[in-house]
Amino acid sequence: MKRRGAYQRGVSLVELLVSTVFVSILMAISYTFARAALMTSRVQAIKSDAQEATVMALDIMAHELRMAGFSAAGASLPPLRTAAPDRVDVACDLNGDGDTADSNERIAYSYDDATHELKRATGGASPQPFIRNVASMGFHLSYFDAAGSEIPADATGMAAAQMGRVHRIDVALQVEFTNPDPNVAASLRSAVTSSICLRNQ
């Protein structure tokens, strides 16, 4: 009777080398896949965050711009106080006390090109960052009259008579993030636009 150990064959050096090479190739392939998947996941997460941030920001902005000019007293109130391509200042009288000095009655949005931030200010307070990583010139406001014709606005802002004609504001917002993949130079962008009709104009 042969001993059990006599059937056990050892691993030769060649077999060991071949298996090592084979495992290395498999690991290299799986690393490539894993890295690509990881990058995709990171890109996806950033894109998703960017999209959520821009959509939410635009939703809030649309809500506040839409209500511009509201007066709980039924009085006629100019909705726009400043209207420029990169900033807008709206007013309403939420409590009907005849002024626009109370909380959330004056809201201003402005784009700061130095910090790439869209800022929001309420009630004349200093502007606070509302959304960061805004692309260069990535915030633009266009103004339209009741007939749908664009009212040109320059950097200094519109005259009061022109602001009185504004019935619609188109907002374009674009945010930009560095791509997490060092091999890709193009940044990640998310752009949203919205047309906001001023209900109280």
Add this chain to the structure above:
Amino acid sequence: MSALRNQHGTALVAALGIAMILLPLGALVTLQCRTDLSIQHNLRSDIESFYVAEAGLAHAVAEIPPGQSFDQLLAGPDRIKGTADDGVFPFTEGAPTAFPSPPYRYDVQAVPQGASMLNIISRASGVNGSAKVVETLVMRSPLPFTPAALYAETANTSLSLGGSFQLSGIDHQAVFPPVVQPQPRAELPAVSTPRSEAEPALREQLSSAAPGQIAGAGDDPSVGTAQRLDLDTYMKSVSNAPAAIVHAAGAINDATWGTTGAPQLSIVAGDLQVSGRLTGSGVLMVSGALQVTGTIEFAGVLLAQGAVLLEPSSSVTVVGTLWQAASQDERLELRGSGIIAYSSSALADLDHVFPGLLPHAVVVAGWREDL
């Protein structure tokens, strides 16, 4: 030794290793996608609910009839004050149970805001418990309302128009002969009826009119469908007004019933035949047929609850508006020469002297969204 026992298990180990790396990543991406989808879905529901709420507001505002106050709206669908449904907006055909389809729906309430305003609140609900509330402040327009230069409430409108008679919904000055306002406030239809099915028939009857003979808003001839005026209420208001002067029915020759500076509320309790010259200003309410063979020059509201027969020999100028209320005799024959010209200033002057008498349209004074 079997073939199975020769397997060393390298591929299985490698596959399991790769799976261990990729599965968590896949799960992460799936989770992220699910979160994104949920956010997008919620945003969409939110936007849909917003527009459903807007639809509720638009529906309510469109159903507020021209009138003098909002009291009737505040009494709820049963139109009785002090009951449980007070404040629920009284839609004519009842509030829709769903709009545009379940689970979307809107509920509209009317809440008084100060002495002269009404706050219409529309609450919408949709999928996933999404909800939106929008409000609008409405008030009565400072200008009195008329649907057209000639408003015929009658059930079977039959309008006969002579070649020399004009109807104009263009805003005129309250002078004789009427002159178009240099800065007209608004342009109304020359003729209107509250029944949309009657409009094509009216248009057909008036198709032979000369260009510009029936001028005003819309096409030529200017004919439109208007919201129904509650003429019964206005007739009662005029009848009950302390300043009302009641004239005997029958034929008159020459008379002056009010002037532009001092308009009157004149009531004729029955048919009226004018064979001479009748001038006046204010409200002339005829509780019967109005037949004219002579001349009428009137500024304000001419209200007839019966046939209006302007004979070929007549010359009738009404600066303001002419309303024909529903009655047994619905003839409307505008022959002879003359014009019925809409005049906002004539109606405004009348409203100034007799406030609360004429209907006023509703105007939206403000809009807001609740977060």
